[in-house]
Amino acid sequence: MANSNQFSLSDHNQATKTLTDAVVNKIKYLQALDDAVKKQDDRLVYQLIDGARYAREIMRARHGNADAENEMLIKDIHAELSDYLSGKLIAYLKEKYPFFYFEEIAIGQFQIYFGNWWGRRMFGTLDVLNVSFNFDEIEYQKLTRSFALEAQNKRLNSDKIKQISESSDRLQALIDSQEKRDLEKEKIRGEIKRTSQEKSGFWKAAEQKDAKQRLVGELTHLAELDEQANSAYREIRENEERVLALSKEDTLMGYEKQSIIAKFSSFAVFEEKIETLYRDYIASLIAAKGVDADA
Amino acid sequence: MHEVDFGSTTVFYPGGQQKIINQSNASLSTADHLIEYNKQLENNLNKGIRFTRIFERLIETNDTEELLKAVLELSQYKLDSTYLIYPKQYSSSDFYLIFLSRLLQLHNKLGMILQENVHDKELHHEFVGINQDGYFIFKLDTQNPDGAYYFEKNTRETLFYINFTRQVISFNSEALTNLLVVNYGNKYDFSVIKKLSIFLLQIGRFFKEDFGYDVDFNYLDPSNQAIYEIVNDKMPQFSLDKLFIKASQAGYMLVTNTHNEAQLDLNDGTRLLLFNNGSNSKQIDEQVQWVMQVQDPNNQFSWLDLLFRYEFLHDWYLENIESIGIKSSDIFYKGA
Known part of the structure; x- marks a missing residue:
């Protein structure tokens, strides 16, 4: 006999289904990540860990399939993800920025050294998950000024x-x-x-x-x-x-400038390339996969 | 007049019994003296003869072992006695000089000239090319009779120490720098100095190969394994920074290699390394010892070669010698 004094409660079956769907959705997300890692499909990993950015920069879509909730699931394994992704990324960076040297100071955390010359500067850190350089501001400023002073035929100091x-x-x-x-x-x-x-x-x-x-x-x-x-x-x-x-300092900045000119022909081009690093890297992953598929 | 005169052979005692005993004692003693004198003289003449046999070996043998034995015997040889004094004699230094010349001669190395000084009859070495500026003799180690220093008389620079008992030779970096790099470096072409350095190297090598001596060539050593310890055992930060700048101005780059060593790649595969050769353990008694090492594909260049081949290295070394000067082995100074 129904007790009419009770609040009406949601249907337990419906609740079960909703929860199961939600769990399955998370499982699917993690399953997709697992597959991507197993297949060494770094492009897909990047898409899964930051869908919004991927949509914005790669697919040029205003409203991408952002999946912030699921992305939260892997928050506590960022170090491991970064460690995994660093392999291909650093190989790519070594080719494009041969004057940067990367030192892993903790799992998935990398320091950047500019050059291998004596007294080389620690130039910042590498953000593997976001595919970006976090340059030390002071050091980067010095480099910028040093390039600017070149017009006056002067060195920084x-x-x-x-x-x-x-x-x-x-x-x-x-x-x-x-x-x-x-x-x-x-x-x-x-x-x-x-x-x-x-x-x-x-x-x-x-x-x-x-x-x-x-x-x-x-x-x-x-x-x-x-x-x-x-x-x-x-x-x-x-x-x-x-x-x-x-x-x-002037001597090593001279080497820094030479390295940049040798690879990018100008500081401006270098700065542009730094800006588009994420896009360029994902594009190279896509291109590499295309080559694989063709093969 | 009737007193006993040991200096003469005539003693007459026309006295009593007791006197006769005395007399017989005295005459016996005299006879003994005569015999003794003759024996000593003969011994000494024999000793002189024996000396000439050994000396002959020193100047004529073709066997290096025999040569070494001869010089060691001669350096200890006491030729004079109370009965026989030889006015013309060579010193131990002279024997060593003769020995070195002969050793090089036996190995067909020409260019080291043994000369006799017209004033004091002292022997010395000269080297072809720097004749006027090098008067080399041996100076005996006062603490240790088996040790001697090879010494340039005018500049008082000692190139190496040799000890025949301990069978070691040790070259002196300070003298190499002062004499070869600075003094001769200002007057002569490197080719001339290089020849001298080859002589020095050869002397060491012959001792090593012929007699099994332990030889520290210091920075004459061209082998890639040769490690030269520097005076400042801590990391010579300032000096390395200066090298970085100087090298850059000369068109070479001082880098930090994967072993965290300072590495300078020069021409034709020649490489200069500076690093801590001490133990890297985290123990309390951690040893820090900074060293230099010169490597090249043919094991032919030593630090001396680099000093002459690269002006910026020459300037850098002399300007920073208090910090990165190359040390000499302890034995060199202990011998002193």
Whole structure:
């Protein structure tokens, strides 16, 4: 007998079906991913893990079959996915960007080094799942500026090095002129002594005071220079170290620029290619598969 | 006048019994002295004769073993005695010089000239090409009579140490740099200096091959396996940075290779490596020892060759020698 006081509840059969459908949908998603991985179909893996982006960039569809919920299912295995996908991706990048060196610092996590030369820079990280470079902003800025300065025929640190070298020259001159200053001080002290001993009339007193003050001022100035000369050796040494670091940076930036020009002919082309990396990579996967299918 | 005179042979004692005993003692002693004198003289003449036999071997034998034996005997030989003094004698240094010349001669290597100094009759070596600038002699190791230093007299640079008992030869990097690279380098073509370095190498090699000596060629060693330890055992960061810049200006690239070593590829497959050759274990007593290594397809270039073939390496080495100067073996200094 029906109890009319109860709320009407949903049909259990319907609920069962709905849930089963939902579970099957997830299973299908995971099954598809499993198949794709087994077949080493990286293109499909990329489509499955980020359907929205794939639709937008590859199929040029405004509303793609985004599957954000299912994509959430694999959130905790991103490291493993990245590790798996890195194989083909890095092989591709090595060919297209031969000057980048990748170091796996944890499962699926990669650091990028620019070049293999001595003192090469750590240039950022590789985002395998999104097929993109996360360049270190500071380092990337330096590279950009370095290219910009090329028009003026300058290197990144040319101005700084020039400035420091001039400062060292000035310090060296201070050291070299110590003897001259010592003689000068001697002379001024003598003059001061003479001025104070001279008897002078009322009218001359003010004039004499001025002269003395001027001499004391000169002496103070010379003492200041002496003090600077004392620390000059240390400063020159420090300057040498700074110039060395700057020259080293200029040298390795020179190699970075050469590498980019050799492969991309200009920095602008390099930047464009960085922008379209995802599309270019997926296209290469499609092309490779096409070749396989033809074979 | 009637006193005992040992210096003369005539002793008369026309006295009593006791005196006669004394007298007979005294005359016996004198006779003994005469016999002793004759024996000593004969011994000494024989010793002189024996010396000439050994000396003859030193200057004439064609057998390297015999040659070595001769020089070792002569260097210990005491020719003089109370009865016989030889005014003209060669020193141990002279014997060693003769020995080296003969050793090279037996191997048909010409160019090392044995000369006698007209003033003091001292022997010395000269080398073809640098005759005026090289006056080489041996200086004995005062701590160890079996050791000697091969020494250039004018510059006081010691090229190598040899110890005949321990059977070792050790070349001295400091002298190689000061004498060959800087001093001669400023005056002569590399071809001349190269010849000298080949002589030095050959001396070491003959000792190694003929007598089984342990030879440390230091940076004359052209073998690819040769590892030259540098003075600064920590990573010479500044010096490496400077090398990176200098190499780049000369058109070569210093790279970090897959073993994390600094690697500089030069011409024709020649490669310079700088790396930590200490143990890489994470133990507390971790040893750090930075070294240089020169490799080439024919095992023909040593660090010395590179110093002359690449100006930027020459400048870099001399400017940073306090940090990346190549060390000499401890034995070289222990001998001192």
